[in-house]
Amino acid sequence: MEDIISFDLSAEEFQELARLDFESLRKHTCHLVTLNGILSAVISYDDGTHEIWKMKDYNVKESWSREFVIGKYIPKIFLTFGRFCSYPGRGRIDGYRKHKFQVICILSNAEVLLLYENQALVSYNVETGKFKDLIIKGQRFEYLSTLHTGSILSVSAAFNMHG
Known part of the structure; x- marks a missing residue:
């Protein structure tokens, strides 16, 4: 770092x-x-x-x-559809490449939301050590994650804009 x-x-x-x-x-x-x-x-x-x-x-x-x-952990999508990891520039056959692992946030139930290779969303329970693959039906196999925090403050008020 x-x-x-x-x-x-x-x-x-x-x-x-x-x-x-x-x-x-x-x-x-x-x-x-x-x-x-x-x-x-x-x-x-x-x-x-x-x-x-x-x-x-x-x-x-x-x-x-x-x-x-x-x-x-190897997400199930990498085991089931191994072909998604075979494109040039993808991770090794086990679907893991350290610089393509991202922690997104901690969910309200003390689970951590993880993103593997921009393709697999997984929750990890810190207390039990168990992983759960998250499948979003109808979604593509590539994700771009951005975390947003909700606020009741208006954009105009946040930037002190008038008009």
Whole structure:
């Protein structure tokens, strides 16, 4: 993981945030995500496992703590329709490629929503360690994920627009 840079909207300033700092991060893929309003890092290892670390106190390096580990999982769509992984640029035959794994969010039932290879949505129960493939009938086999947070604040009010 390289540096983490944040932008303070009220002060209109950039600042560098305290990041996880251990040597093995340089050998693995990492992406950032906000989970339950907390900055989190997802570290993907070559064996197909993933660690979720959370920054409990904003911009305090010592507050980074490992929350849980997600074990290796191959979504059923990759086993059933293996041909989707055979296109050029796709993952290995087992459907796993560490930089194509994404943690989307934590659902209200303490399950984590995961996206594999932009093709398979999976929920992972942190307490039981069980995976569940999510099938959306009528949907294509490619997903582009964007997480939105609902608000009752109007766009005009949020940007102080008049008219």
